Amino acid sequence: MTDTLDRRRAAPERPLLPETVPFDFLVVGSGLAGIYAALQAAPHGRCLLLTKATLQVSNSAWAQGGIAAALDAEDNPDLHAGDTFRAGRGLCRPSAVEVLVREGPARVEEMLALGVPFERDPAGRPLLGLEGGHGRRRIVHAGGGATGDAVVRALLPRVAADDRITVWERARVGCLLTDGARCRGALVERGGRWAAVAARGVILATGGACGLYARTTNPGTTTGDGIAMAYRAGAAIADMEFVQFHPTAYALGRPAFLLSEALRGEGAQLWNVAGERFMARYDPAAELAPRDVVARAIHAEMLRTGADHVDLRVDALRPEVLPHFEALFARLRALGFDPNGQPIPVAPAAHFLMGGVMVDLQARTTLDGLFACGEVACTGVHGANRLASNSLLECLVFGHRAAAAAADVGPACGPPPQGEPVPCLEPDALRRVGDWMFADAGIIRDEGGLRRLGERLSTLPETAERTVAAVIAEAALDRRESRGAHFRADFPVEDPNLAVHFVRRRGEPTERQRWT
Numbered sequence: 434m435t436d437t438l439d440r441r442r443a444a445p446e447r448p449l450l451p452e453t454v455p456f457d458f459l460v461v462g463s464g465l466a467g468i469y470a471a472l473q474a475a476p477h478g479r480c481l482l483l484t485k486a487t488l489q490v491s492n493s494a495w496a497q498g499g500i501a502a503a504l505d506a507e508d509n510p511d512l513h514a515g516d517t518f519r520a521g522r523g524l525c526r527p528s529a530v531e532v533l534v535r536e537g538p539a540r541v542e543e544m545l546a547l548g549v550p551f552e553r554d555p556a557g558r559p560l561l562g563l564e565g566g567h568g569r570r571r572i573v574h575a576g577g578g579a580t581g582d583a584v585v586r587a588l589l590p591r592v593a594a595d596d597r598i599t600v601w602e603r604a605r606v607g608c609l610l611t612d613g614a615r616c617r618g619a620l621v622e623r624g625g626r627w628a629a630v631a632a633r634g635v636i637l638a639t640g641g642a643c644g645l646y647a648r649t650t651n652p653g654t655t656t657g658d659g660i661a662m663a664y665r666a667g668a669a670i671a672d673m674e675f676v677q678f679h680p681t682a683y684a685l686g687r688p689a690f691l692l693s694e695a696l697r698g699e700g701a702q703l704w705n706v707a708g709e710r711f712m713a714r715y716d717p718a719a720e721l722a723p724r725d726v727v728a729r730a731i732h733a734e735m736l737r738t739g740a741d742h743v744d745l746r747v748d749a750l751r752p753e754v755l756p757h758f759e760a761l762f763a764r765l766r767a768l769g770f771d772p773n774g775q776p777i778p779v780a781p782a783a784h785f786l787m788g789g790v791m792v793d794l795q796a797r798t799t800l801d802g803l804f805a806c807g808e809v810a811c812t813g814v815h816g817a818n819r820l821a822s823n824s825l826l827e828c829l830v831f832g833h834r835a836a837a838a839a840a841d842v843g844p845a846c847g848p849p850p851q852g853e854p855v856p857c858l859e860p861d862a863l864r865r866v867g868d869w870m871f872a873d874a875g876i877i878r879d880e881g882g883l884r885r886l887g888e889r890l891s892t893l894p895e896t897a898e899r900t901v902a903a904v905i906a907e908a909a910l911d912r913r914e915s916r917g918a919h920f921r922a923d924f925p926v927e928d929p930n931l932a933v934h935f936v937r938r939r940g941e942p943t944e945r946q947r948w949t
Contacts, residue, residue: 451620451627453848456481456599458839459619459632461606461659463488465581466807466828466835467638468588473836474636475597481630483604483621486654488589498564498694499572499580500544500829501822502537505561508569510534517823520566520723521816522917523932524672526948529814532794533823533830540829541573549587551575552757560757563698564821566723572822574695579760581825606658607854609635609666609803616666616803617849631849634802634839637663638832641786641808642901643676646875647867648782650682650691656863657901659809663790664900664939665855668800671811671936671946672788673901674908677819677918678876679784680727684742685768689782692745693761694821697721699754701747703731704776706740725818725918728781732876735780744776781876785824787815787918788908791936796835799938802842806835813934813948817917858898866890866902874906879922883910908935911943 457478460471471482503513513534518525545551545559551573552560561570575583592598604623609616610631618631639659643651664670681697682689697703697720704710715730716722722730731743747758755762762772770777789811796804796812807828814827858866869889873882886906893899912935914928915921933945 451629453629453631454481455631457632458634458636458836459483459630460636460638461619462638462640462807462809463600464638464640464807464828465585465588465825466832467636468585468592469829469832470636470638470806470836471598472588472591472595473833474634474839475595477836477840478597478633480598481632482592482598482600483606484600484602485605485658486652487602488592488600498822498825499562499574500541500584500825501564501567501571501820502541502573502826503534503569503571504538504541504559504573505569505571508571510537512569513537513571516567517814517820518816520818520820520917522818522927524813524816524916524934526813526816528794528949529812532834533814533827536830536833537826540826540833544584544587544829547587547591549575549584562695562757563721564694565697565718565721565727566820567698567822572695572698574757576760584825606662608852609662610849610852611666611800612845612850615801615845617845619662620852620854622854627854629849629851631845633844634804634842636796636835636839637790637803637805637809638807638828638835639809641789642905643783643786645863645866645870645898645902645905646676646783647864647871648682648689648780649867650679650689650782650784656898657786658897659805660789660904661855661897661900663798663800663803663805664904664937666800666803667939668798668803669791669936669938670789670904671791671934672813672817672908673786673904673937674912674919674935675787675815675817675917676783676874676905677724677785677787678728678781680724680731680781681745681779682782682784683765683768684778684780689780690764691782691784692777692779693758694724696745696747696750696758696761700749700751701745702749703727703779704744704746705734706738706742706744711743723818724821725920728876729920731779731781742778742780745779746776747772748774783871783875785819787811787817787819792831794834795838796831797838802845804835804839806831817919855897856894858893858896862893863898866893866898870902870905874902874909877920877922878909880910904937908937911935
């Protein structure tokens with residue numbers, strides 16, 4: 434918590450001419466995408482890896498879901514692609530999905546070779562789980578429901594051992610530095626001192642923006658900083674209206690920790706407080722429907738029954754799968770719940786942003802010298818609704834591509850230009866934003882609420898958090914339909930004419946694009 438509060442204070446005074454620190458590559462963000470991109474970039478030059486908290490704090494480290502890949506003999510990339518397209522509701526970028534599902538198995542095999550402790554069957558093969566939206570068992574897990582943490586922990590020693598990688602923890606990027614045509618580095622504050630970090634390739638891997646919501650499964654540091662700094666520097670952003678709410682987050686306390694999708698994949702059931710198992714009324718796949726369907730169904734049942742949660746019952750799980758969830762069950766027992774004897778109260782929470790900084794298949798943004806991978810990026814692979822366990826896979830596949838593309842960039846001449854850092858919201862203001870966002874840009878939106886949100890945000894100082902929150906509200910107002918994770922009560926059906934991506938550049942009209 435201290436790291437988070439320190440980060441949110443207004444930017445300290447900085448010297449007019451900060452020290453210039455040269456590197457070949459600057460990687461901003463220390464989740465799986467950032468760590469992996471740094472490891473891939475290091476053979477091509479000196480790399481600086483920045484994190485505004487510590488290496489152990491990231492969305493990736495908190496991820497309980499697994500990594501999806503077609504590893505089984507009865508599965509294949511085409512089937513994985515089909516499930517991804519169905520979840521994405523007509524907005525998945527076909528070429529990006531093809532890259533994800535074709536290169537995904539090799540990236541997972543690489544993690545296996547690096548010693549990531551994925552769960553295995555008695556024959557020693559990776560144990561494959563089933564999650565909502567998937568038609569085959571293709572999810573690898575580790576750590577009893579702590580896959581992200583297990584993968585990050587396996588890679589961090591490699592970062593520490595690589596003398597080509599320098600790590601700055603508790604470092605805040607005030608702004609990107611550009612010469613008008615190319616990103617040349619970033620202005621970085623660390624320990625009260627500023628430095629202009631010069632780099633021929635800057636890779637953003639800062640995560641999404643769901644920390645802007647009052648109920649979220651994300652760390653409080655996940656407030657869209659990378660999206661804001663890229664947008665301010667002139668890069669295009671896209672699909673910001675698509676915020677995914679994980680349907681089954683523990684309903685008590687903040688932040689809300691999620692109850693892994695794998696539980697429902699293995700037979701856990703959703704019941705309302707009236708004692709009714711309800712999901713079959715909303716989708717034939719019941720508990721294994723895509724996340725947007727399950728989240729809205731839970732929301733509807735909460736409204737119908739007047740409750741603030743529904744119940745996740747795990748007593749029907751087969752005994753042989755229980756050990757895979759032991760870490761999760763231990764956390765519940767520490768909170769006073771016996772998962773084998775009590776239903777677990779769950780409710781949706783903001784979980785993943787499908788939109789972000791627009792990139793091509795090589796993770797290049799529209800600003801030369803700037804790359805993005807992981808949740809900060811919008812590759813188009815998730816469309817309007819991310820398929821479960823495709824996020825960590827995206828970190829690996831596009832983190833690999835971002836490093837390769839950055840390595841092809843030639844050096845820039847001279848020191849980076851100067852820039853002005855953007856301050857952060859004070860904690861009290863950020864808490865108000867969280868309540869506003871959850872109320873008016875949450876699971877169900879409408880014009881009145883979105884306009885009210887925009888008016889409230891306009892009263893705040895110009896900060897990174899305000900910029901991102903305002904763009905989410907504007908994008909949700911523009912999309913006058915319901916599609917995937919974006920649901921408008923006043924436009925409750927899909928509009929086939931809006932199967933397009935809304936692309937924004939600062940100071941320019943919104944563009945509608947179709948991506949192939």
